[in-house]
Amino acid sequence: MKLAVFISALLLSLSAAAQTDVDPRTQRRLVVLAPHLVESLFAIGAGDQIIATTDHSDFPAQASSIPRVGNYARLQIEQILALRPDAVVAWRSGNPADDLQRLEKYKINVVYTQADNLQDVASELRMLGKLTGREKQAENIANDYLYRLHALKARYSKAEGVSVFYELWARPLRTVAGNSWLQQQIALCGGDNIYADIEEGYPQVSLENVLDLRPQVIIQPTTHGDNQPETINWQQWPEIPAVNHGFILHPDADKVHRMTTRMLDEIEAMCVQLDKARQFYAQDSDLTQP
Template structure:
């Protein structure tokens, strides 16, 4: 009996969601691109759409969507752990921009089952930012603007690659998070930045893109540079004080640097300026060890 009651409650709730979805589809069939409404489920996509000049069309976003300043006033419809499905449907979006890596898969599946128009961002290499700008530009009706900024981005990226391509390798430890102690490896987004700068990640051989590690492993591998990304929106007050381990070359030579993760960890064109900053810090270490 209890099972039947639970199933009945679920059925009623699903029916309500389905009716909202039908209402959404009826609404969206009449909207042209200049009148489209977007729900955007990742901060980097919010930033991209503002870059394309359609930020005013965003009716819902997720936590940490804080750039540009206007983005802070967008109503929130969830975070990386949970989405507010009913709120999303109530906004009647024509397109939902989502991110497999940063959104709960079960909520995305429910939205998919309700027949909503979902476009996904796919984290890849640095060139992928330009590709997504072009893709999203076509979707929102801004193809010329998208091509312009994508071309500018690729030109700046090529210049960075040329600037640092012949640099001497430096052993780098990237402290993504401190509790639990987590780093980057393999295809992780920040790994591309370290590689571009000529950094040799001491943990690149581990399994997975964002492996958890132990303090003793860092000490044993003796990185020459330690990078500690910091965010205004999500600070890391427990960042490890590596000065306690003077056997680590980075600690001994005071080559422990902070970078802006709000820029560095988002797949937007702002990343290039912060990559250049990261590379400049690694260059300081080269001068020490030469």
Template sequence: MMLVLTASMAISAPISVVDGSGHRVELQQPARRVVALAPDIVENLYAVGSGDRIVGRVSYSDYPDAARSIPLVGDYQRFNTETILSLRPDLVIAWFEGNPQAQLRTLEGFGLKVVRLSSKRIQSIPDNLRLLGQLTGNDAQAQVQASAFEARLRALKPEAGAVPTLFYQLWDNPLLTVSDDALIGEAIGFCGARNPFGDRPEAAPQVSLEAVLAVAPDLIVSTDEVGGGWQERWESWSVLPAVRNGALYSLHADLIHRPTPRFLDGVQALCEAVVDVRQRMKR
């Protein structure tokens, strides 16, 4: 009888976490009905074994395939409060840097628990996996996933060498890139390249064509999200070392833009591009 009582108390022990915004959030028990307000949050919940807890998602939450059948509540910038309330969630998990804070406060005003996750650093990925496991009672699987991520990240670190200048084209029109105050910006440094716009205060600064020509990147990296033809548009600027060396690389956007375990696939491709350019610079 005492053993049963002890187990019951352990299962119902309150959960207290400090989220990515620095706020403490407490749950009386692991969340069973979760609304996830970013595609990476959905993916990470599945990764820690809690995909079956998700009752609402935002658009583009399409991985794994099972996520596509979860009811939509809007997109990450504008979600429907009434729809979320109708799903009776015991937890809403939000993207601190992306979801509108006013709408999140509205949800809290209706009595919903809201946890905000930050995803600006590579280390935030395993940290968030552990946090999601804690919130949903799947600590063990979350720990396995987080530790595997950290081990693979260490293994991906390339050897030191020449430091090429890498221009990351986040978007085409307007021409957007990333600063070091962004997940991709950190990945550029991790792979041993220099981000010429790393010191910009915005996470996704707009730059001019003239500014890119002035920094003379050794390689230009973009994604399939930008669409076809971006490489051909750069090829007319033969003054660029990246163009002369044929160093225009396209990555899969979901792998390099989403802070999930798959992000390391994107980092690996990015590091391979940097290593390739180092070899080309020797010729």
């Protein structure tokens, strides 16, 4: 009998010791305010720590069942407060600043993120790994991402240019420029954006000007969501080289627009397609831009 009591006490002691070894960061309850942050947290194995998120957080599939507490324009402050999260993970340029300030006034721990450059995805992964006690997983994924990114840069960024127009939005017609996220992707593949010199990241342009500039490649991303935006039917202008020679690319917007490792799959495919266009136009100088 005494032996049984001793063994029971020993097991309870071992169980308590094991519980103290659990990293408390892996138990943090998080409200995550951007689809790309949700995706990255799932990638490092911390998806089950997300207790609420915002609209359009739909990858991986499990993310679709997470409760929503707002969108890019407005957060539901009362609902977030009621959840009593250990931290709110915010996207500095993608969430309403006034709402984030309100959360801070209520003593909510707001953790800010901001990926401005392609390589920043790795830094963001490492930060999320530290936040959730998953440094090893995050470090492995970040290193793999940087290896692939540098390989693409080494292969394509110094290649001979091919002129590109990126149709971000049709009405009004908007494109990408400056040092925007999508412009960096074009440059990585060795593309020459016809509006790269504009400082504004996502400027409005005229259709007439695009026709005059006659891009060799048109990038027209597509989305698989319910609200498919209206796009331009470029086949109306066969005089554009991109139309005449069939170089209209349709990358997955959910991949290229989000700051995640999944983006590289689509960029790699885009680089290959731009390289095919580059080789095609190089075959005959009459096909190149004047």
